[in-house]
Amino acid sequence: MRKILIVLIGVVLLLTTGCWDKPVTAVGSTAMLPLVKMAADQFMTAHPEITVNVSGGGSFTGLSQVASGYVDIGNSDVPAPADDPVYAGLVEHVVAFAPFAIVVHPGVDVGDLSHDQLVGILTGEITNWREVGSAFDRQINLIHRPPSSGSRKVVREILLGEKDFTLNAAVMNSNGEVLQTVSAIPGAIGYVDYAYLRKGAVKALKYDGYECSPENVIAGVYPIVARVRMYTRGEPRGDVKAFIDYILSAEFQYDFVEEMGFVPVAGMGTN
Amino acid sequence: MSLPGRLSNKKEYALDRFFGYVFVVSAVLVSLVIFSIIVFVAKQGLQTFGDIGFLEFHLGTDWDPPYRFGALPFILGSLGVTFLAVVLGAPLGLAGAIFMAKIAPPRVRELMRPATDLFVGIPSVVYGWVGLTILVPFVAERTGGFGFGLLVAGVLLAVMILPTVISISEDALRAVPRRLEMASYALGATRWQTIFRVLIPAALPGLVTAVILGMARAIGETMAVAMLIGNVPQIAKSLLEPTSTLTAEIILNMGQTPFGSTWNNALFYMALTLLLVSMFLIILIRFVVQRRTYDG
Numbered sequence: 001m002r003k004i005l006i007v008l009i010g011v012v013l014l015l016t017t018g019c020w021d022k023p024v025t026a027v028g029s030t031a032m033l034p035l036v037k038m039a040a041d042q043f044m045t046a047h048p049e050i051t052v053n054v055s056g057g058g059s060f061t062g063l064s065q066v067a068s069g070y071v072d073i074g075n076s077d078v079p080a081p082a083d084d085p086v087y088a089g090l091v092e093h094v095v096a097f098a099p100f101a102i103v104v105h106p107g108v109d110v111g112d113l114s115h116d117q118l119v120g121i122l123t124g125e126i127t128n129w130r131e132v133g134s135a136f137d138r139q140i141n142l143i144h145r146p147p148s149s150g151s152r153k154v155v156r157e158i159l160l161g162e163k164d165f166t167l168n169a170a171v172m173n174s175n176g177e178v179l180q181t182v183s184a185i186p187g188a189i190g191y192v193d194y195a196y197l198r199k200g201a202v203k204a205l206k207y208d209g210y211e212c213s214p215e216n217v218i219a220g221v222y223p224i225v226a227r228v229r230m231y232t233r234g235e236p237r238g239d240v241k242a243f244i245d246y247i248l249s250a251e252f253q254y255d256f257v258e259e260m261g262f263v264p265v266a267g268m269g270t271n
Numbered sequence: 272m273s274l275p276g277r278l279s280n281k282k283e284y285a286l287d288r289f290f291g292y293v294f295v296v297s298a299v300l301v302s303l304v305i306f307s308i309i310v311f312v313a314k315q316g317l318q319t320f321g322d323i324g325f326l327e328f329h330l331g332t333d334w335d336p337p338y339r340f341g342a343l344p345f346i347l348g349s350l351g352v353t354f355l356a357v358v359l360g361a362p363l364g365l366a367g368a369i370f371m372a373k374i375a376p377p378r379v380r381e382l383m384r385p386a387t388d389l390f391v392g393i394p395s396v397v398y399g400w401v402g403l404t405i406l407v408p409f410v411a412e413r414t415g416g417f418g419f420g421l422l423v424a425g426v427l428l429a430v431m432i433l434p435t436v437i438s439i440s441e442d443a444l445r446a447v448p449r450r451l452e453m454a455s456y457a458l459g460a461t462r463w464q465t466i467f468r469v470l471i472p473a474a475l476p477g478l479v480t481a482v483i484l485g486m487a488r489a490i491g492e493t494m495a496v497a498m499l500i501g502n503v504p505q506i507a508k509s510l511l512e513p514t515s516t517l518t519a520e521i522i523l524n525m526g527q528t529p530f531g532s533t534w535n536n537a538l539f540y541m542a543l544t545l546l547l548v549s550m551f552l553i554i555l556i557r558f559v560v561q562r563r564t565y566d567g
Contacts, residue, residue: 058527086529141417146502147336148527148534164335170419170513171502173523177403184408185418 023051024239028062028075029150030174031098031193032228035260036075039247042256046246050239059150063087066231072240074231077150089233095247096228097263099194100155101212103182103202108189110134112206119159121189124166129187142169143181143190151175154226155191191224195261214263228262309546316540322533328540334504336534344504345541348421348516349490351507352500355425356432356489361482363429364436368481369466371437372444384441390434399495402427407499414511419501422510427495432485439484443477444470479559487552491545493518517541 026036033056040052057065059076066074067086077098080087102118104110110132113121120126121140129138144165145152156165172178175196182188183201194212197204204212207222216222236244246252253264319328323340331341371383402423411418447470455465471478501513502523521538528535 060527060529064529139415141411143417146523146527148524150527167503167505168513169501169503170417171515171523173497173502177498180403181407184404185411186408187415188417 022239023053024073024243025053025071026062026073026075026230026243027055027057027065027071028073029059029077029228030056031077031151031195031226032075034195035096035228035257035262036230036247038256038260039243039252042252043243043246047242050242052243058148060148063090063231066090066233069233072232072236073244076229076231077226078153079227079229080231087231090231091233091235093230093232093236093244093248094227094265095230095244096253096257096265097217097225098228098261099212099214099217099222099225099263100151100191101194101197102189102191102205102207102224103179103197104190104205105182105184105186105188106201106203107186108134108138108203109136110205111203112209115159115208118207119163122155122160122165123163124168127168138187141185141188142166143172143178143185143188144169145178145191146171146173150226151191151193155224158224193261197261214258217263225263312539312543312546315536316543319533319536319540323537328537332506336528336537337532340533340537342517342537342541344506345515345517345520346544347506348500348514349518349545351421351514352424352428352496352516353486353489355421355510356428357482357486358429359425360429360432360485360489361436364433364481364485365440365478367433367437368440368444368478369470372441373466373470374462384438387434387437387441391438395431395492395495396498398427398431399498402495403498410511416511417501417513418511419499419513420509420511421500421507421514424496424499424516425510427499428489428492431492431495432488435488436481436485439481440474440478443474443481446477447473476559480556483552483556483559487549490552491518491549493522497522517545 026040033054036054040054044050044052059078062071062074062076063080064074064086065071067080067090074090080090080092102113108129110129113132117126117132121132122142124142126132127140129136129140142165144155152165170181172181175192178190178192179196179202182190182192189205194214197212207224210216210221212222212224217225230244230247232240232244235241248265257264319340328340328342329346330343331339332343333339333341334344371380371387375383406423406427407418409418410416410423451469451473452465455469460468496516497519500515500519502515502519503513504515504520505512507514521541524534525538528538
């Protein structure tokens with residue numbers, strides 16, 4: 001009995017020694033999750049000796065976890081608050097750009113909104129689709145994200161500036177739920193990460209005549225886009241640096257980033 | 272703790288004592304876990320009032336963190352959906368329990384009882400998903416509005432508390448001594464009169480317990496409500512306007528707010544409020560049940 005136990009322990013030890021190197025951990029933004037997961041899978045195939053653990057939890061979770069040193073990388077689509085000393089030692093790595101698409105219920109007969117129309121809708125000054133050229137007298141039902149959401153913050157900063165979203169809206173917890181709801185409720189409008197767009201039965205609207213696409217983002221005519229960031233505590237070293245370098249490599253940027261619905265950093269130049 | 276007779280040999284005494292310790296340790300551990308949860312939630316939650324006034328939090332209607340923390344819309348939302356759920360669900364559940372306990376033929380009861388128990392086991396996210404896919408669009412289409420709001424959340428919660436109400440009140444009804452019923456029939460009462468004037472009054476503490484437990488479930492329900500209420504910090508002017516509840520606000524923002532920030536603390540305080548409310552409801556049940564007597 002004891003012999004069997006010793007052999008078993010030996011086998012387990014042998015099997016796990018490969019994982020004894022400290023794994024690279026990346027936590028944060030759920031919008032970035034598919035991208036980082038894909039990167040981790042690819043990276044681990046190329047470097048079987050390194051383990052990369054990826055999980056969600058939200059941008060702020062990522063930021064606070066990396067700031068307190070619990071994880072190696074904090075994923076966030078909002079910048080770390082510059083005025084907060086907690087985040088002082090963090091180094092930012094922009095790894096991609098994430099466009100947001102404006103989506104509506106498939107029954108809405110409007111295909112294009114000007115900047116002013118969109119702002120009017122988001123702030124609640126425009127409440128009926130007829131006011132933006134629809135043939136139907138239908139209430140506009142804004143479906144969006146909670147105040148703590150990174151996506152909401154980005155859309156507010158880019159489109160609304162000092163103004164705020166109307167209270168007369170419904171708030172859903174994730175991109176998936178926003179898509180589901182917009183596709184189910186007549187007269188609904190919302191915003192989702194471009195990466196999620198193809199998964200829902202919704203209609204994407206043009207903004208000032210331009211549709212949401214990586215090309216239009218690169219051309220600079222579609223401005224509703226977030227910088228997708230990885231934060232490290234101090235300059236990255238070792239396996240962590242190798243992983244971030246892999247994500248920023250031309251290979252990953254061109255083969256996967258765009259395919260996942262993001263815009264490669266290289267394509268955007270330095271702006 | 273010694274037992275007479277067979278257990279008198281040393282080894283079994285040792286075993287006996289050992290398991291005595293196991294049970295004591297388990298009991299202490301469980302109490303410790305519950306106690307530390309309460310202490311932790313309270314410690315985080317009460318820090319809220321270092322930054323915000325007590326009255327501003329409870330009576331303020333403007334929720335715009337990190338600037339303004341008026342939580343009244345959530346408090347009213349939680350009370351609203353709970354009230355609606357109990358008003359819709361309790362009579363239905365009680366009627367179902369009376370049917371199952373006293374009217375249904377044994378075979379129907381044997382089918383309904385496991386069905387009710389099965390009902391309890393459905394995860395709330397499933398209720399929420401079904402509500403979001405069917406109920407919300409149904410209401411939205413007919414009203415032109417969002418569909419989200421107190422109405423759909425209340426209706427779904429009513430369905431969700433049904434099994435709790437049914438199974439507990441059925442037990443209470445069946446626990447009423449048969450002789451009370453017999454006496455009532457013997458005096459010439461009809462079935463209707465027997466149910467309403469004998470059975471229900473005799474089982475009242477149990478029935479009240481059932482409704483209170485249903486209430487506790489409704490006020491604490493999170494996932495399904497968060498999917499149906501609309502999650503907007505405004506006081507609903509109608510049953511069809513999106514609003515929010517304490518539970519929905521917590522689940523929506525807990526992962527995204529930095530630990531230790533006022534916003535995060537405010538969420539903990541909401542959790543503390545919910546904890547205290549359900550504790551109050553449980554204590555209430557204690558009082559109700561203690562009064563149960565059949566007068567001979």
